[in-house]
Amino acid sequence: MPLATAELRLHRRAPIGRELHGMLRRQILRGVLRPGESIPETTLAERAGVSRTPVREVLRRLADEGFVTIIPQVGTYVAPIRLAAVYDSQFIRETLECRTIRLAAENLTEPDAAVLRANLAAQQASLEAGESDAFFDQDDALHACFVRIAGRPAIWQVIQGVKSQLDRVRYLSLQSGDWPPVLVEEHATLVGHVLAGDAERAEAAMRAHLRTVFATIERLSRTNADFFETPAP
Amino acid sequence: MPLATAELRLHRRAPIGRELHGMLRRQILRGVLRPGESIPETTLAERAGVSRTPVREVLRRLADEGFVTIIPQVGTYVAPIRLAAVYDSQFIRETLECRTIRLAAENLTEPDAAVLRANLAAQQASLEAGESDAFFDQDDALHACFVRIAGRPAIWQVIQGVKSQLDRVRYLSLQSGDWPPVLVEEHATLVGHVLAGDAERAEAAMRAHLRTVFATIERLSRTNADFFETPAP
DNA sequence: ACTTGGATACTTGTATACTAGTATGCCTCT
DNA sequence: AGAGGCATACTAGTATACAAGTATCCAAGT
Incomplete structure (x- = not known):
């Protein structure tokens, strides 16, 4: 029997730029980033010292949560409280x-x-x-x-x-x-x-x-x- | 008066590879893609005729919804029903x-x-x-x-x-x-x-x-x- | 003075190239 | 024959390059 692929699962290798998500979420929550403020992917990327790719994924999730509004070829903005x-x-x-x-x-x-x-x-x-x-x-x-x-x-x-x-x-x-x-x-x-x-x-x-x-x-x-x-x- | 930036907002320009999300979701729901099945980003990408980038975003969302499991450097799999x-x-x-x-x-x-x-x-x-x-x-x-x-x-x-x-x-x-x-x-x-x-x-x-x-x-x-x-x- | 046209800068969307970690199969050694 | 180590192939993570759409600003015409 093959040991059932070990339920130890310390698979916790690379928890991504998940910190970025928490950071942005907190900053929006606390008003550091104010509603209507423009937050371009490039700006966030260089500010965090990473590339646009992980930033994009974080922004997409924040959009799902209602924290930011992404307008396709225009920009990303902190969403107002509805x-x-x-x-x-x-x-x-x-x-x-x-x-x-x-x-x-x-x-x-x-x-x-x-x-x-x-x-x-x-x-x-x-x-x-x-x-x-x-x-x-x-x-x-x-x-x-x-x-x-x-x-x-x-x-x-x-x-x-x-x-x-x-x-x-x-x-x-x-x-x-x-x-x-x-x-x-x-x-x-x-x-x-x-x-x-x-x-x-x-x-x-x-x-x-x-x-x-x-x-x-x-x-x-x-x-x-x-x-x-x-x-x- | 500047017309209040027009509330017409037919901003509906490019609804992304949102179709991909619906397609995959439906296929998982209906068992076309069976739990445990491996669905590499590259495979999905070339099957849909797009690049990995939009596929990744779709998979991340599906993971949030509990439909797929992403293991960092290993692979992406259809999640079992928990x-x-x-x-x-x-x-x-x-x-x-x-x-x-x-x-x-x-x-x-x-x-x-x-x-x-x-x-x-x-x-x-x-x-x-x-x-x-x-x-x-x-x-x-x-x-x-x-x-x-x-x-x-x-x-x-x-x-x-x-x-x-x-x-x-x-x-x-x-x-x-x-x-x-x-x-x-x-x-x-x-x-x-x-x-x-x-x-x-x-x-x-x-x-x-x-x-x-x-x-x-x-x-x-x-x-x-x-x-x-x-x-x- | 106002409108209209277009060039430019900036945004996100997409594609591709590169990195790093994992699993697997084969080979060697015991 | 079996167990262990090693090379290889494949995966997702990340970075970068390119494409497409939008807003802005300035100039020219009315």
């Missing part, structure tokens, strides 16, 4: 996460509980230290944790893919915002209901939590109008 | 569509009703004519229609992206299967509840409908074992 896409993202995320947190509340085990508590503590620390970037990541981590506890870890991949547009709004609001304390409280409420195994309340709290964005979207679309797509006349 | 991915797809699809059909039942207008009835009639025709490929498309069209009626047309894009793996199973079952009559009946039930504006029953029927795949997955994973990933030992 309000319609934000609302769609919110709808999908709410639908999926409200269902998964129910499962999480029912499937909780003790080690998971510890992770949740640790995450909350870390959020509190970030809040007091004023580190909004860290909080941004911990927020994601908590939600990912719920999905994992629910026994559907792969679903988080989908949610992450969908909430791209939401993340841009979220980052803007964290920057210009005074509401992190509220978020930490809501997270604490979520964790509390999950720890108590109360699926019903957990779902309701999640729905309310995810809908807090609505309050800020309108404000942000005026405060940072240059980030948003100008609605059709 | 049962875990199928179950995840089902979960997501059920979650999203159960919610949207509720909205559809509440938002229905008369023109939409006509479209639904027409779709059902077309399905019946395909069934009697034994055209499984046409039925496959009409099935999709009906579900897309529900999502559109719900007022969230963009959500269908997400569902379509997620259900790739499910589609492969669905196609297999349509080929080897005797159950289209059941599906048409279920579709009729769905449409009936939506037409009646009964959100509760519509959702329940949708859940039951989407879960019919479970019945066939196990059978298919034995009948067509070569299409599925061999579970870890």
Whole structure:
């Protein structure tokens, strides 16, 4: 028997210019690259010290994710935030996460509980230290944790893919915002209901939590109008 | 005033080798290209009469969609159907569509009703004519229609992206299967509840409908074992 | 003063050449 | 005969060269 081609698969040889993707995505998310800004392939290529080929592949993927707009013989631009896409993202995320947190509340085990508590503590620390970037990541981590506890870890991949547009709004609001304390409280409420195994309340709290964005979207679309797509006349 | 750069945007100049993507996707879906089969970039390129560059971009996207597996310096292969991915797809699809059909039942207008009835009639025709490929498309069209009626047309894009793996199973079952009559009946039930504006029953029927795949997955994973990933030992 | 025509610079799309890593088959050595 | 090492062929990754379309600017004509 031929050893079944070894399931070790440390095939991890050359993880491509995947870093480029993360870098650009982060820069767009954080507004370093502003909507409407032109980002030619050649510029990005020489800036990163690579050729156009890998840059192109990264840009294609970013276009699929809605971060850039590629116009065939014209140019590549940072995409504006489309309000319609934000609302769609919110709808999908709410639908999926409200269902998964129910499962999480029912499937909780003790080690998971510890992770949740640790995450909350870390959020509190970030809040007091004023580190909004860290909080941004911990927020994601908590939600990912719920999905994992629910026994559907792969679903988080989908949610992450969908909430791209939401993340841009979220980052803007964290920057210009005074509401992190509220978020930490809501997270604490979520964790509390999950720890108590109360699926019903957990779902309701999640729905309310995810809908807090609505309050800020309108404000942000005026405060940072240059980030948003100008609605059709 | 500069005419606002004209919103006509017939920018539709060169829709790339997008056809290639559709062609490969269809061939994998229908089993023309079988799981495990090697599909080198060069082969695909010369077969399509183009260069490797556009082929590569198509393959990258297919890899993102889970249709092919790219191993860096080794080769590109048609991906097997991963049962875990199928179950995840089902979960997501059920979650999203159960919610949207509720909205559809509440938002229905008369023109939409006509479209639904027409779709059902077309399905019946395909069934009697034994055209499984046409039925496959009409099935999709009906579900897309529900999502559109719900007022969230963009959500269908997400569902379509997620259900790739499910589609492969669905196609297999349509080929080897005797159950289209059941599906048409279920579709009729769905449409009936939506037409009646009964959100509760519509959702329940949708859940039951989407879960019919479970019945066939196990059978298919034995009948067509070569299409599925061999579970870890 | 305004429009219109065309030359030019710049963009992405595509093709080709080169690099590097992997698998395979053959040969040699034990 | 079997096991191990080595040369070769093939793969995707990357870089570069070429093609095709677009926007811009300037000049000429009305």
